[in-house]
Amino acid sequence: MENSPASREATIRQQEPSDRGGGSMTERFQKPTTLATEIARHLREAIIKGELAPGERVNESKLTRDLGLSRSPVREAIRILESEGLLTLEPHRGAHVRPLGxxxxxxxxxxxxxxxxxxxxxxxxxxxxxxxxxxxxxxxxxxxxxxxxxxxxxxxxxxxxxxxxxxxxxxxxxxxxxxxxxxxxxxxxxxxxxxxxxxxxxxxxxxxxxxxxxxxxxxxxxxxxxxxxxxxxxxxxxxxxxxx
Missing domain, CATH: 1.20.120.530 (GntR ligand-binding domain-like)
Structure with a gap:
């Protein structure tokens, strides 16, 4: 078994506990009362695992299309992550993953x-x-x-x-x-x-x-x-x- 520092990091990223349940992405976003929270968990996990890099744009329209949802819960999820310091929101530029200086x-x-x-x-x-x-x-x-x-x-x-x-x-x-x-x-x-x-x-x-x-x-x-x-x-x- 490989035990290099890089392999350690990759293993942790792959096995980092998911905040979501099993099933397809569509199945995970079925409960109206938790839509924004579930979307926020999905995005948070992507940021933590490096799937969304610092400075990368989080496209609200694309998320809405991919998830088959209205804009309202997606927008609320983005605001949740903004309040946690993981995203920044700028006029006419949308949401981006916030790098830490x-x-x-x-x-x-x-x-x-x-x-x-x-x-x-x-x-x-x-x-x-x-x-x-x-x-x-x-x-x-x-x-x-x-x-x-x-x-x-x-x-x-x-x-x-x-x-x-x-x-x-x-x-x-x-x-x-x-x-x-x-x-x-x-x-x-x-x-x-x-x-x-x-x-x-x-x-x-x-x-x-x-x-x-x-x-x-x-x-x-x-x-x-x-x-x-x-x-x-x-x-x-x-x-x-x-x-x-």
Whole structure:
């Protein structure tokens, strides 16, 4: 089995969980109450997998014809993705896949750092073995996945580790914001897996963060989270160059 960085990335893109059910495209768009949501999921998945490239136009008229639908749900779906930061709408130019610039990336990772380290500083007495347990589970699953060269499984275990850091804050608004940021970054984070040694580096950093938390060294853990987020930003920047 090939295990090059490029093959890892291709495997993740092919196996990235679909938000849609089975059946033909026409069958998937039958429920009137969910048309716009389903179309948005279809387009979001295409953007994340790189089937729609940064800067590429999303043709509303063509989508309407291809799906055999009226313009209204297609237009609403495009607005949903605009609100998520995946599309831009310009007068007389229509909708285009929104590329992330360096400034966008810096802002996103600045916010991620605040969100993912907040729980470590909010109330040290809350960081108990029980609260940390999901992080340990995610790290163990990621370790097993790496050993088996199962990079799809590693990718999702890694995402669960970051979700677990956010959960330490026990703040629904921070969790919601974190989910929004993940949508913006997913198309590039898949490419990160194709960078040589990146999964192994990220996993080692997760292990170090968890070790600090399990030994009650919360300030050290927060510092390790900051370093990890910075390293992720640099990796995403490299991935962005590869996708341009």
């Amino acid at each position: 360096d400034d966008d990336l810096q802002e996103i990772f600045d916010v991620r750092l605040m969100i993912e380290s907040h729980g470590l500083r909010r109330d040290p007495h809350r960081i108990t073995a029980e609260v940390i347990a999901p992080l340990r589970v995610a790290v163990e699953e990621a370790r097993a996945a790496l050993a088996a060269n199962a990079f799809e499984a590693w990718h999702h275990a890694s995402l669960r580790f970051h979700d677990g850091l956010v959960a330490l804050a026990d703040n629904r608004q921070l969790t919601r914001l974190h989910e929004e940021l993940k949508i913006s970054l997913r198309r590039y984070q898949i490419s990160v897996i194709g960078l040589p040694g990146q999964p192994e580096r990220s996993h080692a950093e997760h292990e170090a963060i968890l070790d600090a938390l399990e030994h009650g060294k919360l300030e050290q853990g927060a510092g390790l989270v900051a370093a990890h987020i910075t390293n992720l930003k640099e990796a995403v920047l490299k991935a962005m160059v590869r996708t341009e």
